[in-house]
Amino acid sequence: MVTITHCETRDVRFPTSLDKTGSDAMNAAGDYSAAYCILHTDGSHSGHGMTFTIGRGNEIVCQAISQLALRVQNKSLDSLVADWGKTWRYLVSDSQLRWIGPEKGVIHLALGAVVNAIWDLWAKVLQKPVWRIVAEMSPEEFVRCIDFRYITDAITPEEAIKILKESEQGKADRIKDAETNRAVPAYTTSAGWLGYGQEKMKGLLEETLKNGYKHFKLKVGSSVEEDRTRLSIARSVIGYDRGNILMVDANQVWSVPEAISYMKQLAEFKPWFIEEPTSPDDVFGHKAIREALKPLGIGVATGEMCQNRVIFKQLLQQGAIDICQIDACRMGGVNEVLAVLLMAKKFNVPIVPHSGGVGLPEYTQHLSTIDYVVVSGKLSVLEYVDHLHEHFLHPSSVKEGYYVTPVEPGYSVEMKADSMNKYEFPGKDDVSWWRSGEARPILEGERI
Ligand SMILES: [Mg+2]
Secondary structure (H helix, E strand, C coil), rough: CCCEEEEEEEECCCCHHHHHCCCCCCCCCCCCEEEEEEEECCCCCCCEEEECCCCCCCCHHHHHHHHHHHHCCCHHHHHHHHHHHHHHHHHCCCCCHHHHHCCCHHHHHHHHHHHHHHHHHHHHHHEEEHHHHHHCCHHHHHHHHHCCCCCCCCHHHHHHHHHHHHCCCCHHHHHHHHHHHCEEEEEECCCCCCCCHHHHHHHHHHHHCCCCCCCCEEEEECCHHHHHHHHHHHHHHCCCCCCEEEEEEECCCHHHHHHHHHHEEEEEEECEEEEEECCCCCCHHHHHHHHHHHHHCEEEEEECCCCCCCHHHHHHHHHCCCEEEECCCCHHHHHHHHHHHHHHHHHCCCEECCCCCHHHHHHHHHHHHHHHHHHHHCCCEEECCCHHHHHHHCCCCCCCCEECCCCCCCCCCCEEEEHHCCEEECCCCCCCCCCHHHHHHHHHHCCC
16 A cells, blocks of 8 residues: 655746747746646655646745645545545645635646646556556546536536446547557647747748648737738648648637637638637637637637636536637646546537646646547547657657557656756756856846
C-alpha cells in the first residue's frame, strides 16, 4: 500500500515572452509556466501534476496547491481512488478554502494540479498510462469517478452509464486504433501566434502542412485589416479546396456585437470556428454569436477558460457552442473532465481540447484518447503546439498528423529535474535562468 507523505510545489517558468510564442490578442507576452504538485510517498513512486499559467501569479497557484494538498497528506492511494467521486467532493469541501472559489479561479487551478498528481501516482503504481486505466473501467466505475452535484439536470449517473454502455460497441477496435497511433488527429497553432511576423507565419504553415497537418489555427483580433492579410496568406498556403481546415481564435477580446461584426468581415476565409469570441462566462453571449454566425457557416468554440463543469453544462444545454474545448487543468483534473466528456456526448458536441501551453499536450493526449475510445467513439482533433516538449521525461509527439498514443505509466507531465531547476522561479543563483542577465529584459521590463 502506498501512502502520500507530503507535497512539494515547484514554480517553473519558461521565458516564451522573449520570442512572442503564445502571443494573442489578449495575452501579449506570456511566459509559459507550470505550477507543480509533486506528491511524495512512502514507496518508490511520486505523483506529478501541474497546472498551466502564463507567468506572474504562478507562485500564488503554488501556494494554493500546498494548502489543498494537505487534504491528501497521510492518506493511502487506495483510499483515495476507491471511490473517486467521493474523494473529489472531499477535495473541494474544505469549508474555508471553498470561500476563495468555489470551484473556480486559483483554488480550482490548484485542484487540477492535485487531482492530476493523484492520477499520475495511481497510473505509475498500476504501470499504465492514464488513458488506459479509464479505457479498462466498466461504465459503472467510470461514472463513480464523477461528482454529479450541480449537473444532474443535464445528465444523471444512470443516463451516463447507459451512454457508456452504448459506446462499448466498437471499443475494442478503437483501443487498437489507439495502440497504432490513430486515435487522435492533431491540429497546429504553432504558426498562428499574433506576435509572429508574416514570413515566420508563412514558413511555419508550409512546414506544418508538409508534416501532414490538415487543421491550422490562427490568432485574430488585433485589427480587421491585419487579420485579413494574415488569413489571406494562410489560405494561399493551405488552399480552399485541398481538405485543409482553418480555425481562428480571438482570446476573449470582443463584446458580443463586436464579435459578430468582426467575424462577418473574416467570413470569406471560411474558418471552421471562432474560438473564445467573448467572455468565457457569457453563456448567452456565445449563444447569440453562434446564432448570428450560423448562416455564414462559422461555428463557435470555447472552453480553455471555462471554469468548471457547471458553465460547460450551461453552454451545452443552451446550444451556445459547436465545439467543446475542455482544458486538462483549469477544471478540477481528470474527474471533472470526464463529466464534461459525458455531457458533450449527450448534447452531440465534439470535444476539441485546449492544448496551447506547456504540458497541456502531454495531458490532453490522454483525454482525447479517452473521449475517442470510451465516450464519443468519434475521431476529433486535438491542438498541438510544438514548444517546450524537450523538458518532459515522456514528451507528447505527433507523427503523420496523429498524436503518438502515450504508453509510459503515468499522466505524462513529469518534467526533467534539470529543466525544473534551470527554469525555477525565482530560482537559485548560478542554477536558474531567471538569475541570469538574460532574464533582465523580462524582470525589469514593462509589465504588459
Ligand atoms: Mg485559445
